[in-house]
Every structure is written in structure tokens, then in C-alpha cells.
Amino acid sequence: MTENANAAAAAAQATTAVLIGQSTVQIWGMSSAERLTRQLARAGVKDVRVSAEGLENVGSVVILRIDFAYDQRLIDALATRPGATLVAGGVAIASAVAGRDAQAASGVLASGEAPVGTEILDSEGLAGSYNRKLRKREIAFVIPLNSQSVKDVEARSFAGSYKGVTDFVTKYWWPAPAKAVTKWCAVRRITPNQVTYLGLLLMFVALGMFWEGWYLLGLIPAWIMTFLDTVDGKLARVTMTSSKFGDILDHGIDLIHPPFWWIAWIIGLEKAGMPVAHPELLVWIIVGGYVVQRLFEGAFIRLWGFHMHVWRPFDSFFRLITARRNPNLVILTAFTLIGRPDWGMILVCAWIVLSLVVHLFQLVQAAVESRSRTLVSWLDAA
Template structure:
């Protein structure tokens, strides 16, 4: 005879107070519902009356904007009360106390018997998913604070360790385009599909030796690759299919662009003596670099790019799509797309040497002490 399975405790969210402010085209209530859905809470109510005593209840004020990490952290910390200064903003309690606590939270009062935590105390200061140090935001909602909320939530959707184009060039225009898309209910997948079309247009133009013309859709595609992910995060509309589609395109297309470029050089009047070698460098370099990165994660549980400050710096310039596009663009503007591709091949080899050294160094260092990211130290 086996013991009956124990049913999981139901999770319920109760939204208290009110707000007329809209963020990224959403009401505060709609934004919180989407955040809760992402955190695994689908039962969202306007009142704690009649709530099951055995439930785990989140009480959240509608007149505040929450970083997604705070929602997730509250779920994992029963008895916690999220505060800003001396004002209570949210709490995680048992269903038996939900109505009492909801009344206190609605008035900004800290419920008796709860653990007072500010955003850093609740969620820490390191976001492992986005590879950066950043305290989760918690901002009172008003018409005057909308810009701040949108700026913080947009910045919070960015990886801290990425290439220099994505990190320094795209944020301002990407935020404006993301806002435009959000207000018109344009979905992240629609942006991704447009990027996919532009990827093929660039591929066709490179193949036929139209390099300057091809760089236009290529750069727009890379920009939209930033927008679709940010749009999904700020509007909480990401999906498994969208994630697979976006990452699948990102993973596959760069080497095909470079190979098409090589085939296009003779058509543009630039003879290539070592086309086979260049294609081998592109394919082998791309695959081995990904294998190095995957091996590092598998061995030590985090990305090689966040191990040491140097590794994070090198991610800015390593031979990925955007830095390679910068090289090709500069040489093409100088009238030498052939030398641009030669420079990309050299940079792929040098980057591969660096990544191989990172794995080797990690193996040696791990014998002395377990590896820890400098951002998580």
C-alpha cells in the first residue's frame, strides 16, 4: 500500500488598491496578471474574502510597479513583507491570514509577524539569467513615474554581458521602437518574422555581391533581434515557440551570411584564392566556439563570459555576429569587402584561441577552488 500523493498548496494572488496608470500599453492590473502568470500563478483575485486557508497567498498593491524578480522571490519566501522605506507594498502569507494582511497592505501598513525586506534583501543584487548586478526595481506608480518604470523595466530586460553593439548602440532606439510596438499590440513573433525575412534578403544580396546594399537589411535584422526579445520581456508575452524561433534564427544564420559573402566576392570583382579555407575557418570556428561555451556551462554551471572581468570584456568584442558585421561594414565602406572577410576569419581564429584558453584555465583553477562568477562573488 502506497501513501496518497500530497496535493500542492494552491497559489493565489490578491491585488489591492487601484491605479489608472498604463505601462507599455497595459494597465497596472494587466501587467501584474502577466507577471504572475510568468511566475506560475494563474488564480488572481480582487479580494481575499473566501480564500482557502491552506493556500499560499501573495498580496500586491496595484499602485506600485514590480520587477519580475520580486514576484518570483516573494513566492519562494512565505512570511515576507516587501517594503519601501517604512511602507508595506506586498506580502506572501498563508491563506488563513490573507484577508487581514490584504487590509494592512492596502493601507501601506506592515502586517504583524512578517519579515520586512526591501528589494535587495528579497531578491538580491545579481540577476543570473541576465548576467548582471542590478537591484530589482520597486517604483510607486503615477503619471510622473511612468517613464522611469518603463526605462527601468526596459533596462532590466537587457543582458549585462553581451556584445558592444547590443550594449551601447541599440538601447535608446530599441526602447523607442519597443514602446511603439507595445502600444500597437505588435507581438514579438511578428517582429521576429520580419527579422527572418530581412535575414534572407541580406543572405541573397551577399550571395550576389551586393555588399553595401545587403548590409542595410542585415543591420536592421540585428536591431530587430534586440527589439523582439525586449518587447517579449517588457510586455510579458514571451512563449516557448517564440523563444525557440528567435534563438534558432540567431544560432543558425551568422555562418551562412559569411559563407554567402565569400561566394559573392568573385561576383563583385574580388577574386578569392582561399575560399575553401575561409569557409572551413567560419564553420569550424563557429561550431567549436559554441562547444567551448557549452562545455564551460556544463562543467561549472555558468557562462564563461561572466567568470572574470576579462571574460565579460571579451564578450563585447568576440567573433559573434555583431562585431563581425562591424568589421565587414568598415572594410566595405573602404571599398575592400574581401579584406573585411579575411579580417573576420582572422578574428574568428583569435577568438577561438581565447575561448579555448578560458576552458583550459577554468580546468586548472577548478582544481584549487570551485569556479565562481565575479558578478556573483
């Protein structure tokens, strides 16, 4: 980036915000003003005020009506798009203006009008329709905030915290109970890291039980841990309390523990009186398959700039069932319930190998197609 481009980017990033209007509604246990302050902080705007006085020398100022609830993407977009005004239902509700115009613009926005000379945009025009971070198509929400709309706001913000491409357990089984538990935690100010620590404890409990061959008992903390793994991320997103440490902790646990569970499962089979032939081969498949699958996914991102699971519709479908922790846990649970945890592990290993074959074909196909055209995610395609 050139020096002029760097200067332009710095000038475009708002560092100050003004919250106007009134609201007494609580969202996820927070007032509208508190929620917006947290959202603005995530967008890099740390100076939040209730008056536009004294901002004449500030470069860009974001002005927001607090009687509306905003998707985080809209806050992010306003913070880097001076001269834009967000409208919803024909009413202007937020704007990014120069500091010298902030006081006048605040008065205009309070009446639902757009400041003169600003670019009027709806939600899709301001933030687009593809959420790259969560890998899904979704128009950012903006909702008038009142006691009747709180449930809708919380439902939309919770849905907006979900990845569009993930395994079928996370996508179809967990949303309803996870939303209830997330709300319970948010109201009581329980932090995402506290949920993660509980999940970490349960991960070790499950590991020990699998090691001893106590599969039915071990599956209980294992499944609770996978559920809490959904809750902590959703809680962090809806309450805007994510942190670098929490992100590293959560993703580190997710990255490391699954192969150790499966290895413990194999060791436990001997103690449970159901040893498998060539257990060392199964261990090599588990460890090697896990590492190679991650390498394939990393190589795809490095070569073409996006996840292999969002390249084509088939790739997104296969992510639902590929040999990751939750689908593997479903297989092991089903076979344990019929008294054959050994068969379950053999099938998991076979599924790991088959999934690797599919991912290898994805890489090869991408390499071939990229020679004649630029690869684009089907979710991001115009």
C-alpha cells in the same frame, strides 16, 4: 529531492494572488493590473483576484498593491517565499501569507503596514542583487506608480530586460532606439513573434544580397535584422508576452544564420570581381570556428554551471568584441565602405581564429583553477 522536500516546495509555491488598491496608469500600453497579472503568470500564479474572500483553504497567497510597479524578480521571489513582506521607502506594499490570513493582511497592506508575523524585506533582501538570467548585477526595482513615474518605470523595466554581458553593438548602440521602437510596438499590441518574423524575412534578404555580391545593399537589411533581434526580446520581456515557441524561433534564428551570411559573403566576392585565395579554407574557418566556439561555451556551462563570459571581468569584456555576429558585421561594414569587402572577410576569419584561441585559454585556465577552488562568476561573488 526527497518526498518531504517536494511537498514543502509545492506548499511554498503560491498559486493565488490578490491585487489591492487602484491605479489608472498605463505601462508599456498595459494597466497596472494587467501587467501584474502577466507577471504573476510568469511566476506560476494563475489565479488572480481582486478580493481575499474565500481563500481560507489556500496554502500561500501573494498580495500586491497595484499602485506600485515591480521588477519581475520580486514577483518570482514572493511567489516562493511565504511569510515575506516587501517594503519600499518604509511602506509595506506586498506580502505572501497563508490563505487564512489573506483577508486581514490585505487590509493591513492597504494602509502601508506589514502583516503581523511576516519577515520584512527590502528589494535587495527579497530578490538579491545578481540577475543570473540576464548575467548582471542589478537590484530589483519597485517604484510608486503615478503619471510622473511612468517614464522612470518604463526606463527601469527596459534596462532590466537587457543582458549585462553581450556584444558592444547590443550594449551601447541599440538601447536608445530599441526602447523607442519597443514602446511603439507595445502600445500597438505588436507581438514579439511578429517582430521576429520580420527579422527572419530580412535575414533571408541580406543572405541573397551577400550571395550576389551586393554588399552595401545587403548590409541595410542585415543591420535592421540585428536591431530587430534586440527589439523582439525586449518587447517580450517588458510586456511579459514571451512564449516557448517564440524563444525557440528567436534563438534558433540567432544560432543558425551567421555562418550562412559569411559563406554567402565569400561566394559573392567572386561575383563582385574580388575573389579571395583559398575560399574553401575561409569557409572551413567560419563553420568550424562557429561550431567550436559554441562547444567551448557549452562545455564551460556543463562543467562549472555558468557562462564563461561572466567568470572574470576580462571574460565579460571579451564578450563585447568576440567573433560573434555583430562585431563581425562591424568589421565587414567598415571594409565595405572603403571598397574592400574581401579584406573585411579575411579579417573576420582571422578574428574568429584569434577568438577561439582566447576561449581555449579560458577553458584551460578554468580547468586548472577548478582543481583548487570552486569557480564562481565575478558578478555573483559576495
